[in-house]
Amino acid sequence: MINCLDLKGQHQAIKEEVFEAFERVYANTAFSGGPFVAEFEESFARFCKTDYAVGVNSGTSALHLAMLALGIGQGDEVILPANTFIATAWGISYTGATPVFVDCLADTWEIDPTEVEKKITDKTKAVVGVHLYGQPCDIDTLKGICEKNSIYFLEDAAQAHGATYNNIPVGSFGEMACFSFYPGKNLGACGEGGGITTNNKSYYEHLQSLRNHGCKERYYHDEVGFNMRMGGLEGASLNIKLKYLSDWNNRRKEIAKRYLSEVKNDKIKMQFQPENTDSVFHLFVVTTEDKDGFCDYLKSNGVNPAFHYPVPCHLQNAYADLGYKKGDFPNSEYLASHCVSMPMYAELTDEQVSTVIDVLNRY
Numbered sequence: 001m002i003n004c005l006d007l008k009g010q011h012q013a014i015k016e017e018v019f020e021a022f023e024r025v026y027a028n029t030a031f032s033g034g035p036f037v038a039e040f041e042e043s044f045a046r047f048c049k050t051d052y053a054v055g056v057n058s059g060t061s062a063l064h065l066a067m068l069a070l071g072i073g074q075g076d077e078v079i080l081p082a083n084t085f086i087a088t089a090w091g092i093s094y095t096g097a098t099p100v101f102v103d104c105l106a107d108t109w110e111i112d113p114t115e116v117e118k119k120i121t122d123k124t125k126a127v128v129g130v131h132l133y134g135q136p137c138d139i140d141t142l143k144g145i146c147e148k149n150s151i152y153f154l155e156d157a158a159q160a161h162g163a164t165y166n167n168i169p170v171g172s173f174g175e176m177a178c179f180s181f182y183p184g185k186n187l188g189a190c191g192e193g194g195g196i197t198t199n200n201k202s203y204y205e206h207l208q209s210l211r212n213h214g215c216k217e218r219y220y221h222d223e224v225g226f227n228m229r230m231g232g233l234e235g236a237s238l239n240i241k242l243k244y245l246s247d248w249n250n251r252r253k254e255i256a257k258r259y260l261s262e263v264k265n266d267k268i269k270m271q272f273q274p275e276n277t278d279s280v281f282h283l284f285v286v287t288t289e290d291k292d293g294f295c296d297y298l299k300s301n302g303v304n305p306a307f308h309y310p311v312p313c314h315l316q317n318a319y320a321d322l323g324y325k326k327g328d329f330p331n332s333e334y335l336a337s338h339c340v341s342m343p344m345y346a347e348l349t350d351e352q353v354s355t356v357i358d359v360l361n362r363y
């Protein structure tokens, strides 16, 4: 069976290097924050071409703290796509603000700027652009709308480490960009992890304090803060993996290029890739009318599908009180009920990719 993701190959290949790094963390007892995390923050900021990066304990925490650093809270509204992983919305809800969902475009599946503009009220404080499946959203248009309305633009780049928009890496387009280093991501820690990049020194300093109990000086707390520090072992593993990220991303692109050009089947639709974006293909999602039949066919032909994501955020029970209903966002709802993720990770062999393509073409 060819799975959508298999982390074993990557971790086997770099095991010695990572274990060596773990030995150094252990010898230094630098388990929480510390030099290994600081080293990763510097390297990741350089990778994203930003001035600063702040490591935290998850992508969800990154989104939460970014909202707080923008001063977002009770009574505020933040606009985001309905077709994202639910954590994009959690960061908003944790602050007491209201997530305002909008539909995606029918072809790129990215947040629809026209729908964003319609939802702006005098309570709107920010728009979160999600770079879905590794492909940058329509940043220029979204930023233009945000500037015109004097609201913040923020990137959820949890799935898009290294993706570029107009040849510039994601991470520097908004006030801040939030990344996840969950193990299954293009850059995943050996453990949980997240990060925020920014070019703004005051956000950077505020984020450092927020993640560490609201203090700049130990035991002097300027505000109610959190324990959301990145662990030393996670930081050390990310330092090692960051060196390989571009190669891994290039391999994903190579695989995606084959899927895009060699799959010739009208029953299977793919995410449209605009010319000014360079996706890092965190996921390779297709849609097809008969999802159940397609999945049965895949499984009986040795391909194990996954689903990202079967229920759009606005129809999740957690947000029932916001009053959304089926039919509100047709493109997101179509995607949710027809999306099927194909195998996508750097260690897939050419032979496995050929098998997947052959299975898709025979459907």
Ligand SMILES: Cc1ncc(COP(=O)(O)O)c(C=O)c1O
Pocket: 058, 059, 060, 061, 084, 085, 087, 088, 130, 156, 158, 159, 179, 180, 181, 182, 193, 194
């Ligand atoms: C788009 C998006 N936003 C946020 C997150 C949250 O990241 P984490 O799982 O590290 O909390 C994820 C990943 O799970 C994600 O895919």
